Amino acid sequence: GENVEQHPSTLSVQEGDSAVIKCTYSDSASNYFPWYKQELGKRPQLIIDIRSNVGEKKDQRIAVTLNKTAKHFSLHITETQPEDSAVYFCAARGGGSNYKLTFGKGTLLTVNP
Amino acid sequence: KAGVTQTPRYLIKTRGQQVTLSCSPISGHRSVSWYQQTPGQGLQFLFEYFSETQRNKGNFPGRFSGRQFSNSRSEMNVSTLELGDSALYLCASSLGGSRAGRGQYFGAGTRLSVL
Numbered sequence: 001g002e003n004v005e006q007h008p009s010t011l012s013v014q015e016g017d018s019a020v021i022k023c024t025y026s027d028s029a030s031n032y033f034p035w036y037k038q039e040l041g042k043r044p045q046l047i048i049d050i051r052s053n054v055g056e057k058k059d060q061r062i063a064v065t066l067n068k069t070a071k072h073f074s075l076h077i078t079e080t081q082p083e084d085s086a087v088y089f090c091a092a093r094g095g096g097s098n099y100k101l102t103f104g105k106g107t108l109l110t111v112n113p
Numbered sequence: 114k115a116g117v118t119q120t121p122r123y124l125i126k127t128r129g130q131q132v133t134l135s136c137s138p139i140s141g142h143r144s145v146s147w148y149q150q151t152p153g154q155g156l157q158f159l160f161e162y163f164s165e166t167q168r169n170k171g172n173f174p175g176r177f178s179g180r181q182f183s184n185s186r187s188e189m190n191v192s193t194l195e196l197g198d199s200a201l202y203l204c205a206s207s208l209g210g211s212r213a214g215r216g217q218y219f220g221a222g223t224r225l226s227v228l
Contacts, residue, residue, distance in 0.1 A: 001172075032215050043203065043219040044156070051215075089156060093215065100146070100169040101217065103156040 002027040004092050006104025013080050014112050021088055021107045024072040029095030033066060033073045036089045038106075044089060048075070080111045115140065117206050117220035125226045131192040134223045138185050138206030145187040146217065147179060150201040159202075162187055163209045191225075199227045 003026040013019050025033075034049035050057045050064045050073065057064050061080075066073040077084055087108050091101040118137040126132050138145050146169075147159040158171035162181035179189045185206075191198055201224050205217040 034215075034217070036219075043221050046216065046218065049215065091156075098169060099144070099161055099163075100158045100171065102158065103148075105155040 002030060002092055002094055002098075002100075002102040004090060004102045004104045006090050006107060008107060009105065010108045010110070012110045012112065015080060015082060017080055019077045019080055019084070019109055019111075021075045021090070021109070022072060023074070023090035023092075023104050024070075025092040025102075026071070027092070027094055028068075028071065029098075030092040031095050032093040033064070034091050034093075034101070035062075035064060035075050036091065036103075037086045038089065039086045047088075077109075080109075082111050082113050085109060085111045117204060117218055119202075119204055119220035119223050121223060122221065123224045123226075125228065126194050127228050128194055128196060130194050131190065132194060132225060134189045134191075134202055134204075134225075136187045136189070136204035136206075136220055138187070138204075139218055142206035142208055142218075143185050144207045144209030145181060145185065146205045146207075147187070147189050148203045148205065149173075150203055150222070151199075156203070159189065194227045196227050199225060201225075 006023045031052040036044035037047045038044040061078045063076040087106045090104045120135045144163045146161040148156045161169040165181045176192045181187045201222045203222045205219045207217045
């Protein structure tokens with residue numbers, strides 16, 4: 001089955017710096033890659049996603065890049081703010097009729113003021 | 114639009130008991146997925162339902178089961194509870210069909226504690 005690895009497990013940055021979180025996946029048929037942000041005690045929230053026919057997608061300070069050949073995708077957050085502090089999860093959806101999302105183990109991002 | 118609603122929010126049970134959790138998806142969403150979240154294992158997929166049919170299943174024992182009703186609401190049942198079943202159980206809904214899994218929105222979860 002699909003395996004998603006996420007790095008780093010913790011990341012600490014200064015306010016205003018950029019943060020990058022990387023994920024690799026094993027199933028070459030995977031075709032959809034969302035990122036979720038989960039603040040302490042709250043539900044995971046979808047913040048950005050990318051489909052396999054797109055290499056990059058941006059939404060204000062957040063961007064995701066996908067390299068299908070290397071089977072990895074990354075989340076980039078620019079101009080980080082303290083409210084960006086949370087656990088971030090990447091996920092991959094299998095291809096064909098495999099609709100399940102397989103999640104990475106998460107990255108705890110801390111933005112220091 | 115109302116979000117994904119899960120009930121109850123908290124449950125305390127003892128080993129050997131069974132429990133049923135409920136999930137009401139966003140209006141118009143026909144796919145419901147269930148996940149178990151624990152500090153050590155992260156988010157693990159349990160199963161996914163669409164049009165009252167289980168389409169995908171994760172690697173959990175048969176004690177974990179679910180169903181979906183004609184209005185897309187879903188229930189998850191865990192029988193013969195074990196201490197290791199203590200976790201946050203999350204459901205997520207999406208439009209479904211070939212778009213299942215895309216644009217999944219999560220409920221607030223049910224925190225299950227097994228004593």
